[in-house]
Amino acid sequence: SQKIEQNSEALNIQEGKTATLTCNYTNYSPAYLQWYRQDPGRGPVFLLLIRENEKEKRKERLKVTFDTTLKQSLFHITASQPADSATYLCALDAGANNLFFGTGTRLTVIP
């Protein structure tokens, strides 16, 4: 069966450190992978997209990698801040433009 697993349900990290979140998938062949941020009581907000032929993408303090051999994406937040505390979701697009989401990782950045 198809699965999208975000390995840590919750991750606590000290302010200033780099947070690394993992997204693993099975039985998908995504052409694109996206990352979203969700705050309590709100809808997810798009952050970054990476294509299957891209190894890495950066945006300000965010970095995403995509390894189609390992079937894994890593999402990094450098110099983390308490304002980065939220749930982060990965989403797979197999090319039909429908998006399937992982269950999310709740990140807490401790001052």
Place this chain on the structure above:
Amino acid sequence: DARVTQTPRHKVTEMGQEVTMRCQPILGHNTVFWYRQTMMQGLELLAYFRNRAPLDDSGMPKDRFSAEMPDATLATLKIQPSEPRDSAVYFCASGTTPTGSTEAFFGQGTRLTVV
């Protein structure tokens, strides 16, 4: 400030009643998604539309759920009859595909409680 608008924000209803949730996508967006979010299952894709045509509703229980786009400014999700297990937050999202993949803009959600 363009955004996806969902109504109602909260709905409490009795089992067996009909529930209709509405969504106004962002003007110019040609793709609309409906998702359901629960603690146990996360975000589940129920249905999605492209240019108002339903492309995939395989995630939706067909016997009680229906999704439509009567026009480009309105998408609806209907549950009839509702059951307690339908209690969840229902999100609508709209988007375009500038990069080949749809970047989804989500509404605030409708929190549904069926008692």
